[in-house]
Amino acid sequence: MKKLKTTVLIIGGGATGTGLLRDLALRGIDALLVEQKDIAHGASSRFHGLLHSGARYAVKDPNAARECIEENLILKKIAPTCVEETGGYFIELNSDDPAYTAKWLDGCQKAGIEVREVDPNHLKREYPLLTKEVKRVFEVPDGTVDGFRLCWANVWQAEEYGGRYLTYHQLEGFEKQHGRLTAAKLRSSLTGEEVFVEFEVAVNAAGAWAAEVAQLAGVKVNLLQNKGTLIAFNQRIFQKVFNRLRPPSDGDIWVPHHTITILGTTSVNVDNPEILRPTPEEITKLLEIGKELIPEVLELRMLRAFAGIRPLYLGEESNSQDSRSISRDFVIIDHEKNDGLKGLISLVGGKLTTYRLMAEKTGDYIGKLLGIDRKSKTSEIPLTPALAVEEKNRIARRYIVRAPKIEERLKGVTEEKQVLCECEGVTVAEIKEVARWEDTHNLEDLRRKTRLGMGTCQGLNCAHRGLGVAFTELLEKSQEPLEQLKEFLKNRYAGQKHLLWGEQLREAELLTGLYGCNFSLFGGTDDV
Amino acid sequence: MLKDISLETLNHCAKCSTCTANCPVAKVNPDFPGPKAVGPDWLRLSLNAETKVDYPEGIEYCSNCKNCEIACPSGVPVASLNQLTRAEKLKKKGFRLREKLFANPRLLGRIAVNFAGLVNFFTKIKIFRLIGKTLFGISENISFPAYAHKSFSRWFGSYRQKVNKPKNKVVYFPGCFTEYNKPEVGEALVKILNRLNYEVIVPEFKCCGQPAIGNGRLDTAQEFAHFNLSQLKKYVKDGTPVLFSCPSCLLTFKEEYGGLLGIEEAREFVPYFYEAGEFLRGLQEIDKLLECEPIEGKYAYHEPCHLKASGVGTPGLELLNEVAVNKIVPLDAGCCGLSGSYGLKAEKEPITEAIGQNLKKAIDRHAPEALVTECGMCGVQLNNVSGLPVYHPLELLAEKITKES
Amino acid sequence: MYDLVVIGAGMSGLMAAGAGARRQKKVLVVAKGQGALSLSSGCIDFNPGLLEREEGSPYFKVREVVEESFNFFKYLVKRCGLNYVGSPSEQTRIFTTLGTVKNSCLVPESMFLENPDSYERIIAVGFKGYFDFSPKMFLYYAKKSGIFPGLKETEEVYFEPGVRTVNTTWLAQALTRGELKEKLIAFLKPYARPKTLMVFPAVLGDLPEDRLFKEVEEVLGVKVVELPGGFPSVPGQRLHKALVSSLKEMGVNFLFNAEVIGYKKNLRQVTSIKIKESGGRVREISGKAFVLATGSFWGKGLRANTEEICEPIFQSKVYLPRNFAEDFNFLASGIYTDEYLRPIKELENLYGAGSILANSNYLKNNSGLGLALATGYKAGLLALGDGEVRRNA
Structure with a gap:
């Protein structure tokens, strides 16, 4: 058994947890983050990727709107390689209520969100796919954000400042002494090794799993698990975020995200955070609404459907089940105040756009608890270098502090320049280098860091190549490489199988044909 | 678009x-x-x-x-x-002079056909080819297509078509290769059609535009397309079929005008476009003509890529097989590698040569006496790699079925 | 007027055409694009055990022509210099580039691995700058497989083709032409010892007649085996090319780049099909009998939208497996046919073949090309009114 000591233990490696790790590290407070799987495997990557301008909340929640625009501007400043300043449109269709538009404009003005009206004909010319029903169009400073990249950027920067992290470590329980949590028991899901961590304060930032973590500590966090389903389209259909100008509802956001476009989202309450399956009803609904903006939406190639869980905080007594009416604001719960249990704080709710603010406030709170009075530096110290997207520096933007080694590999004449994942343009050098990193354990981790297999072919051409190129590293790290490949393909298919018609079905058949038939990876029937 | x-x-x-x-x-x-x-x-x-x-x-x-x-x-x-x-x-x-020249074969063709002997002579002289390579980036080794001494239109202008009434009409688009390099193909088609009681109309045309597309000059191709379509309009309106003996011209009219070049109205013309062999095969009267003296000798057939692309199959080959004593051997060696003016460029020469090796292998394997293909430029390459004579199916057919008995 | 018009130029379509050509019939194959055949591993997967399946299964319908069709297939590809080894009654084990073991009935001679227990050394040959094959991974799994009990040592070696980027089709072509071949053989020479098996990704020549593997074997005195891998699949391309070329030589006519969009009938006979060519021109082609060999979803023989799944040309009735999305069950979708492989009762001269057939789930049954081969051949025979086959069936 390994024994570790830390001042603050952060449970959960999503935007909330990694944001807090960075915040504390920059303040010089010793912190260790533990994550049950890989960084950003939960809701921090399973969302639409929208960096809110706040305009979406302008009518319903002016407070959130103001927070969003402030954080939006900060993130664009400190993390220019994790966000893309696409801008966004709010589109009023002929069938929409013009009275809402008036209210919305008013709300945006009050929140300080810059709005500019755009000629709808201009939009129709630029995007012939768009419905002819467009009536009014407004541009807002929406952007997009890469959840994987943002979370890793937090982790890597924290690491430079002394922050530590353990991925693939499952929390099994807490030690309690005199009404105070003092240590946590963890187990590596890769090696099975037990890890014992002593701490002064533990922060439950487990997102959708926050209730379970609380339960292990013997307290209760009242969460509503709200599932949002999304559809990823093959290509960048729009260059800006497209929002419907109407009260926030299902299926009204289109977000261009790197090479793809994401249409989201639905809102369905579920009992278990592991239920991440989109249902046919949700997909039909999304596409029906999508059709209002793009009448020929079914002709567009879709890659996969996926779902994420929004953990919405119900408060202590709330019984409301109407998820859209529950505040998506975040809450800091000190379990000493609520349950008389010292040493545990739960962080719940919130949205990715305001993750930094949430970390700052939590950092302030923890500082007070620990008697350390240091200011948060997260809005001043850049998280990533200031590299504009136009400068053609994909490697530097994607791999941030870890980019130099990859760039080194790509210098001069080298076969490592070859593109291994043709859909996403990932080179051999990237795969080789990222596979070496200590925080890369398997093919899925490689995918999340490089985008290997996230394009049109969903691993058809690149998964087996990637496995071969990174074979030595992957073999040392965890389970059998071929098992990793199976797992990878299983996960890819899990996203495809909800959209089995048209070209997606053909793609799925192709993928099955290659791996199932040509490679016999799944083992066919033997000679009977 | x-x-x-x-x-x-x-x-x-x-x-x-x-x-x-x-x-x-x-x-x-x-x-x-x-x-x-x-x-x-x-x-x-x-x-x-x-x-x-x-x-x-x-x-x-x-x-x-x-x-x-x-x-x-x-x-x-x-x-x-x-x-x-x-x-x-x-x-x-920025286009080089080479691209501008190759984009419009008529520019050179019109002059060259008047001085064919001289031009053909010079294109075979090493020193001139070397100059061509240094100055214009034109390949020094690939054979240029030889120019004819009399253009197809000059022949056609003085040829008296023999058709009885009631007669049928077709429009024929000869294309630059037939016009300046191998008028025999056009002559053969006109004679065959006359035997079938079809009068052939050849309006004034510009190049089809394929060389312009191949040289990146889409504006030029568009200009040619508009002119050619306007010349065809009145015939197509009457339902007159338009025949092509060159697969690349056919494909350009059929596919590129409405597709790549984005000329919407070109789509309406498409039902009237026929590959010459395809049109002939569709006529019932042809059966009688095919009962002619058989074609002897051992021929091998090369299927031009653009013929394959135009989706008409290989009607020329099917017709020939009706008359040939020995089944014509399909080479099935893929692309010839010349691809029009592509292979005439210095930097493409090794590519053309390497692709041509497949043809050579196939020809060596079957050892035919002569070769058959519809495309003029494919013919140049076939001759390059084998030294064998190359014919258009129409030439072989015409020789037999237009023979006065 | 053709005696037989085949729709689709995949394995089943080409075999149907072959059956016609063998009987000196006038045959036309119409196809739009290359389907699954050229993407295949080049191996004819077949599961002899399934021949005993109950009536109604596509296996049952072809059981009496399996042997004959496989032999005819071997003859066809051999005409182009491509040799296949094996028989439909027994599976043989081969390796893939991933190091997985694949069971198949007929395999290209270059992949056939006889007496694996006789090898003491395996040399896995990779190419510098070529990332579709990892000799390391292959050797790891080859050792683990237990298929080489006599194995004493293994080695991975990397040949440098000397170009900036190496793509599969270039490599396959370049290795057989000019000096690269000599270089490769010279490079391998030091590794040539008795009881040595040299494995390569399947890039030893791009044409069916290329026999580079044999040349290496003869010069070096070792056993050479090619491994099928990812896309593009050179063995799939070779197989496709061999079949098409042989059929062309046998007089089969091909019409490429044309899509079949409908048909015409007279009483209980299909009289012609409607095709759409490049540029959108539509015309008709008439024939005496027709074979529908358009493949499954990938080949576009079946089309799915959010509402339904259909067979778009003749609107044959389509079988939809339950739990369509689970376990890749969708692969079992396909058209129903009667005992004579006819999908539609009212159309007596239309026959279906290949992966478009219901329950031809090639993944579960491990018999993709094999079933296509046999059903294609049989459909061709039936379409030509071959009485003997009918009696037997």
């Missing part, structure tokens, strides 16, 4: 690599990453600022042979997409 071709590509390409597997250039040139990489892959990445590359590396090597498009299992307009991108890239780089 780019928007449609892009959307078609993005929505249908499954990244299966069948296009690249069938690309004759990618097979022999490691600097050409293949139609998939410069086409669908590049397009998708170019829409995203972070992965955008202005122009795909190596796209100049695409020869527009269309094998990618023919092989694609998903109906992606790969070749068209790549022509558009390549044209843009070439335009940005």
